[in-house]
Amino acid sequence: LAKTTQPISMDSYEGQEVNITCSHNNIATNDYITWYQQFPSQGPRFIIQGYKTKVTNEVASLFIPADRKSSTLSLPRVSLSDTAVYYCLVASISGAGSYQLTFGKGTKLSVIP
Amino acid sequence: EAGVAQSPRYKIIEKRQSVAFWCNPISGHATLYWYQQILGQGPKLLIQFQNNGVVDDSQLPKDRFSAERLKGVDSTLKIQPAKLEDSAVYLCASSQERGNTDTQYFGPGTRLTVL
Numbered sequence: 204l205a206k207t208t209q210p211i212s213m214d215s216y217e218g219q220e221v222n223i224t225c226s227h228n229n230i231a232t233n234d235y236i237t238w239y240q241q242f243p244s245q246g247p248r249f250i251i252q253g254y255k256t257k258v259t260n261e262v263a264s265l266f267i268p269a270d271r272k273s274s275t276l277s278l279p280r281v282s283l284s285d286t287a288v289y290y291c292l293v294a295s296i297s298g299a300g301s302y303q304l305t306f307g308k309g310t311k312l313s314v315i316p
Numbered sequence: 317e318a319g320v321a322q323s324p325r326y327k328i329i330e331k332r333q334s335v336a337f338w339c340n341p342i343s344g345h346a347t348l349y350w351y352q353q354i355l356g357q358g359p360k361l362l363i364q365f366q367n368n369g370v371v372d373d374s375q376l377p378k379d380r381f382s383a384e385r386l387k388g389v390d391s392t393l394k395i396q397p398a399k400l401e402d403s404a405v406y407l408c409a410s411s412q413e414r415g416n417t418d419t420q421y422f423g424p425g426t427r428l429t430v431l
Contacts, residue, residue: 235416245422245424246320246423246425247422248422249419290358294416296416297374298374300372301364301372303364303372306358306359308356308357
C-alpha cells in the first residue's frame, strides 16, 4: 500500500493561502491522490482528487508535479471554519485485491483570527 | 440526498461486554466500509463489503470483531468481548463502486468508550 507523509500540524492566519504538501514516493502508475478533511466529531469529507498537473474545485486546488511523488493541497483565503485535520491519501490495491484508502495521521490545520 | 447514518452516536460499556453498531449507507451505494479511529490517529479500515459480500477483512480482529451486511444495504459491526483498547470512534462509509477514484462518504461515527 502506498504510504504518504505530511506535516503533523500547521498554523495560519485568517485570509491567508495555505499549502499543505504530501509526499508519496512509492505511488503506482494507476494511483490517484485524494485529500479528505475531518472536523472534530465528524467523519472525513472528500475535498479533491487528482492524477497529475493541477485540479481545482470550489474549495481547493491540488498541484501534482510530473513525477507524482508529492502533491500540494492549496486552500485559498482560509477562515476559522477551515480549522480541521487534512488527510492526503493514495488509493492502492490491497493484498485482497480491493482498493483501499490508507489514512495517516493527517495535518492538523489551525486557523488563527 | 441523505448521508450515511450511524447509531448509536455514543456508547459506554465495561470490558468483556458486547456491543453492536449499525450503519445505513447512502441509497444505491454498493460498497460499505467500517473504520476504527483511535484518538489522534487517522481512520483504519476494518472491513469492506461489496453489496452483501466481504471484499477485504484482512485488518479485522476476527477473534472479537464481526460484521455483516444482510441484503446488501444496512450493516452491523459487533465486538464481543470488548477490550480497553477498543475505545475509539467507529466510522462507516459508503461509495458507489470500489475503484481507486471512487469517493467515500462517511457517517458521523459511533464513539465507543470501554471502561
